[in-house]
Amino acid sequence: MKTITITNTDITTSQIVLGIMRIAALSPREAGQTLATAYDHGMTFIDSADIYGKGDSETIFGNALKHSNISRDSLFIQSKAGIINNNVATDGFPLGHRYDFSKEHLINSVEHILKRLQIDYLDSFLLHRPDPLMVLDEVAETFNILHSSGKVRYFGVSNFNPQQVEMLQSAVSQKLVFNQVQFSLAHSGMIDFGLHTNMEDKFSVNRDGGIIEYSRQHHITLQAWSPFQHGQIAGTFIDDPNYPVLNQKLEELGEKYGVLKNAIATAWILKHPAQIQVVLGTMTPKHIIDSVKGADVSLTNQEWYDLYFAAGHDLP
Ligand SMILES: NC(=O)c1ccc[n+]([C@@H]2O[C@H](COP(=O)([O-])OP(=O)(O)OC[C@H]3O[C@@H](n4cnc5c(N)ncnc54)[C@H](OP(=O)(O)O)[C@@H]3O)[C@@H](O)[C@H]2O)c1
16 A cells, blocks of 8 residues: 655555545445455545534444454544535534534534544544635634644645635644545546646636645645546446446556556556545445555556546647
């Protein structure tokens, strides 16, 4: 497993992350097997969010961790909050449909996250999606409370553009170390527009404000969510007949390197010099084992471009 040292922290961790959004669908026994498989294959970084499975993902993961041989401190556990989407208010989740970065909501969210995960602290806490109504001083105060109480070690954001990161960073005392964004061979807008600067075609549209360039300059580690999905988690492109050329190229390179398509799709993200973390969402042990083999594949620059072309892109 490739490890990376997260800039501005004392963290060395796996570059491939286990995302637990889909773990709520598993039985306790299956969840235990998924966690053990990921850990045994070097995945020590866990990504969660309060809303996954309406809290059930964290409850199931917390139970699996408790009943495993894995010590809490050998993992880097991250969660996210700030999204409210509930028809019914419960103890952990208020009623409503909005983003909410209020002190009351974020502190309440972290307390419930810790309870569900059955742990005392989060290694990192991300604001899930930017709330236009965020009050910067209030977020700063909230981060200070969470940090000084020992409940959160590091902070970051998700789905923020560079100006939003910059604005928040200007207010909070802690360095924002992560930004989690969607990125895959079939969702590569962060790269497309840079290659099509000042052109008139659809790939020239800058939809994220230059997040890769900004993150590299400011030493923020990007985390690629949904690395095998197209659309907004519309489905995986792997073995999808709508992506025949891409699947043929993934297969061809898989044969060359002795791995499966999911490993090549993983290696394509890992090849980027921004040292992007890959947040895998598969809960199937075999798919985990096959995907992490991507960490041992070093694609050539030409192969990286060939995969990009096979996903439907070109160069001006
Ligand atoms: N920050 C955000 O806004 C945000 C949004 C969405 C997700 N996330 C994070 O990103 C993580 C990953 O998201 P994701 O689950 O959409 O990512 P993904 O890894 O792109 O997709 C996983 C899905 O693909 C399926 N799949 C089918 N064939 C596969 C193959 N050959 N190899 C591997 N998987 C295959 C998996 O099914 P099987 O389980 O059957 O393998 C699973 O349903 C989430 O768990 C969450 O932590 C963050």
